[in-house]
Amino acid sequence: MTVGPTGRSEATRQGPCVVIAGGGTAGHIEPALALADAVMRLRPDARVVALGTERGLEKTIVPARGYPLEMIPPVPMPRKPNVDLLKLPLKVRAAVKTTRDVLDRVGADVVVGFGGYVALPAYLAARGRLPIVVHDSNAKVGLANKVGARFATRVAVATPDSGLPNAEVVGIPLRESIINLNRAALRAQAREYFGLAPDAPTLLVFGGSQGARTINTAVSGAARALADAGIGVLHAHGPKNTLAVQQVPGAPAYVAVPYLERMDLAYAAADAALCRCGAMTVAEVSAVGLPAVYVPLPIGNGEQALNAQPVVAAGGALLVPDDELTPQKVAELVIPMLTDPARLAGMSATAQGTGHREAADVLARMVLDAIDKGLS
Structure with a gap:
């Protein structure tokens, strides 16, 4: 298989491939799937692939919504210094390798992360290879999105004063x-x-x-x-x-x-x-x-x-x-x-x-714009 400069297969150039990383809880999964639906509304020729782990709710929710799900190892961040913290570099390295293989195999054009266990390895696997778009729904930003925002193409948030660099307030993507x-x-x-x-x-x-x-x-x-x-x-x-x-x-x-x-x-x-x-x-x-x-x-x-x-x-x-x-x-x-x-x-x-009813479409346009600039 020939892989282009963005890591995407030359055999799949008919439409963009968007990889969403937002597993674990419904608070991560639902905005990711709302974004997926919006991408498909704007670009019916697109493909959306979700990343997930065996321990997350995405295992059942994502396939039920009609999107393919690729499993990767979870990378939970220990809240306190302990033996799990010492094992973290090895876990991250293994998860990043698996995720990079998935991105190459599906021909990803962009990674869109929503935080949680799945997002961190996705950001690290895409860094320097693919455009990255970060979305954070919470008033207080989690560690994975703080890391991802450092090298993201675009950063979207739900509320002002998130503290993330160059953040754009778009609200939370919601289902139609x-x-x-x-x-x-x-x-x-x-x-x-x-x-x-x-x-x-x-x-x-x-x-x-x-x-x-x-x-x-x-x-x-x-x-x-x-x-x-x-x-x-x-x-x-x-x-x-x-x-x-x-x-x-x-x-x-x-x-x-x-x-x-x-x-x-x-x-x-x-x-x-x-x-x-x-x-x-x-x-x-x-x-x-x-x-x-x-x-x-x-x-x-x-x-x-x-x-x-x-x-x-x-x-x-x-x-x-x-x-x-x-x-x-x-x-x-x-x-x-x-x-x-x-x-x-x-x-x-x-x-x-007070809401942002158009958030899903706004974020979808940001993602597609990131792809266009990444391919140019």
Whole structure:
């Protein structure tokens, strides 16, 4: 096989090959796949190949979305000095070699990294050989993207003040099903799908894919107060958790489910949300115009509160520390919000105005531009 100067096979010159590296969590994978979809909209002759590891969610998510997945060794960064840190150079070297082989074999024209275990070896394998585009969704940038940004062709971020050099604020790429969601048009179908009251103000509750104990306890504890106020609830409690809520006769239903397969219908069914504030969650909830009560994850580096800060400051959401979320606090915040249609409408418009609905297409154009300049 003849390989051109960019590492791309001469036999595959019919369209650009974009390699996306964003494995591990949904917060890395979903923006990468939204970018993939946007590339294919703009360049139907393109090919998109994803990099992943055996331990990441991409193992199931990426093939289900119709994109080929190439496995590479993960390179987790130890948080503390230990024996794993001593082994890191050998792990990085092996992962970079494997990744470089993949890039040559698929005829890559550009590497687009979104952070996480997969991104670092991808950046190092592409360095000096291919254009690199970095995207970071979080208010606090991770180590992999800090490294990749040093030799990237373009750097895109979700929020200002990321600290990355030459960063361009584009927002977070989102799926078309979220960007184009018409909540009002789907409302009746969504309420029927979940078994919710057709006309009651409705709260959507979720704590990430695994649920959140604090949120589960606080909202279920407020069930009677919410019912008495005429508020329905759709509560995703997590597949490993259980939730028993006594229904109040004559009140709107409190529907508890382990997991939400149809987030589009969940958003359409709701008038407001109470949830964590990971970067993807804030981007999606804002894009569909849902007022929110955000409850940051109490561990980590505080990035969740920072993710929510722009929409909270604008007036499209409220923020409650995890240790302050009680049944009483839920009732105190949620009932006045959901029983005031004018306030809901104002918060909805504000939330939607803080987002970057065009982020996927903007990033896709940056990626294709990087390819054009790399091939020139």
